[in-house]
Amino acid sequence: MPTNTIEGYTFAVDDEGFFTDRTQWSEPLAAVLAELVGIEHLTEKHWAPLHFMRDDAAKTGVTPTLRRMQAVGGFDVKDLFALFPGKPAKKMAYLAGLPKPVGCV
Amino acid sequence: MPSTYAAPAAPTGPRKLALICSKGNLDMAYPGLILGNAAAGEGVEVHIFFTFWGLDIINKKTNADLKFTMLGNTAMHMAELGYLRPGLEHKSMPQLMGQLPGMTAIATKMMKKQMADLEIPDVPEFLDLLEAAGVHMYACKLSFDMMKMLEADLHPGVEGVISAADFIEISAGAQTIFV
Numbered sequence: 415m416p417t418n419t420i421e422g423y424t425f426a427v428d429d430e431g432f433f434t435d436r437t438q439w440s441e442p443l444a445a446v447l448a449e450l451v452g453i454e455h456l457t458e459k460h461w462a463p464l465h466f467m468r469d470d471a472a473k474t475g476v477t478p479t480l481r482r483m484q485a486v487g488g489f490d491v492k493d494l495f496a497l498f499p500g501k502p503a504k505k506m507a508y509l510a511g512l513p514k515p516v517g518c519v
Numbered sequence: 520m521p522s523t524y525a526a527p528a529a530p531t532g533p534r535k536l537a538l539i540c541s542k543g544n545l546d547m548a549y550p551g552l553i554l555g556n557a558a559a560g561e562g563v564e565v566h567i568f569f570t571f572w573g574l575d576i577i578n579k580k581t582n583a584d585l586k587f588t589m590l591g592n593t594a595m596h597m598a599e600l601g602y603l604r605p606g607l608e609h610k611s612m613p614q615l616m617g618q619l620p621g622m623t624a625i626a627t628k629m630m631k632k633q634m635a636d637l638e639i640p641d642v643p644e645f646l647d648l649l650e651a652a653g654v655h656m657y658a659c660k661l662s663f664d665m666m667k668m669l670e671a672d673l674h675p676g677v678e679g680v681i682s683a684a685d686f687i688e689i690s691a692g693a694q695t696i697f698v
Contacts, residue, residue, distance in 0.1 A: 450690055459586050481640060481648060492650035500562035518553055519648075 423447050430468070432507060432514045439511025451505045453498065454482075460497055460509075463489050467510040477507045479517035535564045537690035538683075539697045543575030545585040545630055545642075546592075552576075552645045553697040559652035568686045568692065569677075570659035573698075574666055577658060577674045580608045582642045587630045589617030595626075626639075643674070650676030 415434060418427050424440035425448065433439060445463065448456050456464075466487040470478045478504045483489045498505040503515045536558045538549040553572075555565045575581040589595045593611050601608030618621060631641070640648060649656065658673060658680045670680065681689075 479638075480652075482638065483647070484651075485638070485640075492653075495651070495653060501560065501663060503560050517638075519556060519637075519645075 428513065430514060433511040434513065436471070436511050439468075443459060444509045444511065447509055451498075451508060452500075453505070453509075456509075459493070463487065463497070463506055464510045467497045467506055467512060470511050471510075476517070477510075477515040479503060479515050479519060481519045482517070533562075535690075535693035536566070537686070537693035537695040538565070538567045539695065540569050540573035540576055541568060541571045542586060542698065543572030543581070545587040547698065548573075548582075548585055548642055549634070549639070549645075551696075552642070552649065554696065555638075555654050556649055556652060558589060558643070558670060559649065559654050564693075565649075565654045566686070566689055567654060568659060568681075568690075569656065569662075570683075573661045574658060574662050574668060576642060577646065577656065577677050578668060579643070579672050579674055580597045582674070584626045584644055584647070586623055588623045589626050590614065590617075592617075592621075644675045646676050650674075657686060658691075659683065659686075671676045 415426050416429070417424055420443075423440075423443045424499050425436045425443070428434050440477065441461075448454070448460075448500060453460065463483060466483065466489070467478055470482070471508065478486070480491055480494060483503075484504075485493050494502045494506070498509075507513065507515050538551045538555050540548070544546070550569060550596070555567050558565045569577050569586075575585060589612055593614075595612045595617075596608060596610055597612070598608050600610070617626075632682055634641075639645075646656070654676075656674070656677045658668070660680050660682045663680050673680075
């Protein structure tokens with residue numbers, strides 16, 4: 415299984431670079447990775463959905479989709495698009511140390 | 520004739536998707552909405568043109584009540600029938616059954632439940648989701664006039680009532696999908 419190493423952090427990833435072991439994630443690492451997906455600084459507004467994502471995935475075993483972030487997490491989809499521009503669900507999953515979301519909606 | 524064919528011009532610029540939703544049955548509403556939502560989530564610029572029966576999808580008076588009928592759908596089979604006799608789940612349901620009174624209501628209710636079980640939002644809520652995701656939605660002017668629709672009945676996410684030519688202009692450079 416491939417691993418990525420960045421600034422002293424080493425973590426197992428899949429072919430697309432998503433984490434395969436959520437325990438190898440940490441907040442400082444997420445802050446480093448954020449720059450790679452075009453987010454300069456993670457604010458509280460970024461952390462809230464990321465933490466929800468991790469908590470929800472821990473319960474269900476599946477990375478939540480945007481729709482679930484809205485329906486269960488109570489996040490505004492518009493805000494998520496603004497916070498994580500372009501591919502919000504994938505960027506959030508990446509920064510939360512979770513596998514790529516597979517749900518359709 | 521040239522010995523080598525030129526490759527089609529590679530698309531330039533950010534990806535763009537144009538969807539044309541022309542059907543108002545429940546099962547035909549979802550493909551366009553799901554594809555549009557998926558594309559928006561991938562950072563693709565999405566434009567949806569609702570035309571003919573597809574207008575029912577964005578009409579607030581009708582879109583919570585779209586229906587699914589077995590009639591004309593030979594791919595209608597029920598997974599549950601497999602419990603009665605293995606193999607039955609792959610058999611197409613007799614078309615005559617679809618004509619029984621109340622059958623469309625039953626089939627619609629079943630489909631809605633199946634979608635809800637998969638956490639797929641109903642149609643009005645789906646439009647809210649698309650709007651929040653920045654998807655551009657339009658009603659077809661010709662169909663709008665033909666159906667004598669009211670602008671007040673349109674889902675708020677719909678940006679305007681436009682002509683086919685307008686949509687062709689808007690969708691320049693887009694990949695187009697007709698549903």
